[in-house]
Every structure is written in structure tokens, then in C-alpha cells.
Amino acid sequence: MKWLFYVIVFIYMFYRAVYGLKQSNSLYVEPVTYEEDLKYLPAGTRKTIACKVLNKNQKVEWLNHQGEVVKHENTNRVFSQTKYLLSAGRSVTEQVLTFTHAVVNDSGVYTCRTDRTSQEVELCVIDASDFVDTPKEVIVSQGRSFTLSCEARGQPEPRIIWYRNGEDIKDDGDESSKYRLMVKYNRQGFESLLTITSLEANDHGIYTCTAIQENSELSDCSLSKSWNISLIVNHAPVFVDSDDIQLVYVKDNQSVDLICSASAYPRPTYRWFHYEDDHTLFEYPQKQINFLNDTNEAKLSIVANKFNYDKKFLCRVTNELGDSLKSFIILRTQRPDRPSEVNLIQSSDAELVFNITWFDIHFPIDGIEAQYMVVSGRGSRRKSPRETEWKRGELSELVRSGDDEDYTYSLKDLDEDTEYWIRVRAKNEVGNSPWSSPITASTTITGTTLLIVTMEAVTENENVIDEATNDDDEADDDDEEDEKLVGNFDGVFYGIFFVGGIFVLGFICIFAMKMV
Structure with a gap:
């Protein structure tokens, strides 16, 4: 019988080790859900959170966000209640945490625990902001200053951010600042004041007051509500594009x-x-x-x-x-005229920036094209490329860098530390202008940028280069003359040496004949 006793003990221990462990980890807390599309529980509403355990013999209790055990007193605003249920043939213990009238201070982390395990759940309670005595439309005369008021009441206490036509408004603290922000508190709630100084026609628009409520302990517990104020400025007509003609x-x-x-x-x-x-x-x-x-x-x-x-x-x-x-x-609409000047104003390792001008612009310009080729050979600096040579050049659309009144364009994707011949032309729907006079321009080494003020510097540089080239050519001519003189000198020397050799040889022959 002794072996039978051991078998029973073994089965019991195996049951406790397997089934008992499963029971200890069978704690389940229902996730907290909110009504509609809300991500918070509105203050004043009722809420229950259930915690279930598949073992009626285990002690189950709720701890509030301050770590205190929630009492089983249904007369309290917040209390815990135990229920015993039968699910799939098993006895289930359900511990229900009930908020009869939730308040903002109820927000926090709640814990359901047993003797062996525990599980946490977050509750977010917000008393949503309500805008009080905040207008929807304000009409003000041009030239004066005016203060917009936005008063928000709610818990947690909101902070207010102002926007104009969707852009954030900030007070930089300067006395000449267009906007000035101020905060004050009164019995009704939190009030933000936005003062706009010296109202102008372009100050009209939609000003948005946004109240943001946040919980310092729960990062996901927040709410943002906005109120739009339409500011209308009385003013005489002002044209949208500001051009008189x-x-x-x-x-x-x-x-x-x-x-x-x-x-x-x-x-x-x-x-x-x-x-x-x-x-x-x-x-x-x-x-x-x-x-x-x-x-x-x-x-x-x-x-x-x-x-x-x-x-x-x-x-x-x-x-x-x-x-x-x-x-x-x-x-x-006419075809564009030939550009009168093309001035290099900036140079980098892969880009050249030009300012292009005309004597008189009486035509539309839809774009600028550039044709360019690498400068090669010593003599190519003296004369610009012929028209047949330009056919080998690259054609590229210039990118506009300035505004409508500043004809500044960029030629991109060039090789670094390279000199180019460049000419440009304008185009519109009628056709292309004639090509401008060619100029030379050089990119820089990586990491270097050169600013060039006018084309005169480029012209002067070209003159210096031409003078240097002429000097080199003159030096080459002098060298050729020196070589000719040296060659003539060498010819005379070898002639005299040859004649002298013949004379010495003849003298030796005569002397030898006398000896014989």
C-alpha cells in the first residue's frame, strides 16, 4: 500500500505544480474603453473596470493610483466589489472597480493583484475645456491696436496657444513686436490675451485659440480643443498683388x-x-x-x-x-531680345550663378537656357568658340534664384575646378532670343565659394590673361631667336673644327713622307 500512497502524493504534487501555476497566472484585467471616439473619460460619468481570476481561493484586490487598497464599501464614490461567476465549468472570481462619479483626480495607474501576480491599467479622466465669453467675429478699424481674449475653463488646467491662419503666433518680447501675449486668471477660469498692434489690412484672417489639457503623470492623457475668431479689419481697397500696373x-x-x-x-x-x-x-x-x-x-x-x-x-x-x-x-507677345549683359555673381564647385539684364524688357520670359563647353587649349582664350564648335556644347535650363524683378539664374551640376565658355538666351511661347555674347566662368574646388560683383572683374581677368598669354608668346619668340643664334654658332664652330682637322692631317702626312 505504501507505493499507492506515493503515487497519490506524486499525482497531487504534479497537479499543484501544473494546474496551480496556471491558476496563479490566470489574472485578466479588462482594457479601459471610452465612449465614441474619445480617448478619455469625461468627468462626472460612471465607469467600471473588471479584474478576473480563475481561482476562487485566491485573494483579489484593487489598489488605487496612490497605492492604497480600494475598500468594498458601495457608499463610497470609488469602491471595489467581489463577484463569483461560473465560466466554461470553472469558478471565476471577478473583482469590479467602480467609479460612480469620476473626477479628474481619479486619473492614474490602478493595480489589480493577487497573492501571486498583478496587472496594471491606466485611467484618464478629463473635464474638457469650455470657451467662455470668447467671440467668433471681431470687426476693428485700421490703424488701432486691439486685444483678442480667449477664456477656457476645464481640468486639468489648460494652456493656450494662438495661431493665425494655421501658423503659430509667438511673442518675442520686443516692444516693436506685432503680437503681444499675456495670461491672467479669474473666477471663471484661465484667460489668454493676444494684442495686435497697429492693425493693417493684411492682419485680417482667422485667429485660433487652442486650449491644451495634459496630465503630468500619464503621457497619453491629453485633450486639445480650438476656437476660431474671425478678425475683420475695416480698410480701403488694397490690391492682392500690390502692383499698380x-x-x-x-x-x-x-x-x-x-x-x-x-x-x-x-x-x-x-x-x-x-x-x-x-x-x-x-x-x-x-x-x-x-x-x-x-x-x-x-x-x-x-x-x-x-x-x-x-x-x-x-x-x-x-x-x-x-x-x-x-x-x-x-x-x-514678342520673341525675347538678346540679353545685353550676363554677369557672373557667384561660383562654387558645381554651380555658377548669373545675373542677366536687358536694355529694355517689353516681352514675357518663360525661361532661360544656357549652352556651355569646357575651355581647352592655350589659344582658346583669345577667341570665343565658333558656331560650329558650339554644336558640341551642352544645353541646360537655368534655375531661377531671384524674385520676379531680379533676373538671377543658376547653372548646376558642373564639374569642379573647371573653366567653361557660356552663353545664354531667353525663351517664351513665341520663340527664343539670340544667344548672348560668350563669357568664361570657372567653378571652384569643393568647399570653396567665390562671390563676384560685376562682369568688369571677369573682363579685367580676361585682359590680364590675354596680356599674360601675349607675354608668353613674345617670350616664346625670343626663345626661338636664341635657338637660331645658337644653331648658327654651332655650325660655324663645327666648320672651323673640320677645316682644322684636315690641315693637321695633311701636315702629318707630309711629315711622314719626309721621314721615309
């Missing part, structure tokens, strides 16, 4: 739209005219004008021909604060 290039019988767009408040009226002569204006009827984008733009459509080339069209925009005039001149 716009040149419009067209081809024969081409339909062209003249668009007049101005910013103004109150809303302006648009009128279109053209000059019959220097003193007479013809006004177009309103039915010929198309208003776009809620009347912020007025379009006049015409067909270009010889009767309206060089004619001036006038757009007049008016509101109760003033009016503005903008002129449009119709010009026939």
Missing part, C-alpha cells in the same frame, strides 16, 4: 481675362474702363463683368487685336473708406 502679353485674336482682385472691408464695388484717348474713359456695363469668389474678384474678358494693343484698361475698386485704381496694359 500689370502688363498682359497676348497673341493675335487671343481671348484674355483681366482679373481685378482687391481686399477691402466693407465690401467694395468694381468698375472697369478703358482709355479711348488720353482724356476720355469708356466704362464697361456691369453685365460684361464677371464676379468671382463672392465678388472679391472682377473679371473683364476681351479679345486681343491691333485695336487694343498698348491700350490701357482701368479697374476701380471703391468702398466707403476709399478707392484704389489698377491699370492693365495689353501688349503683343
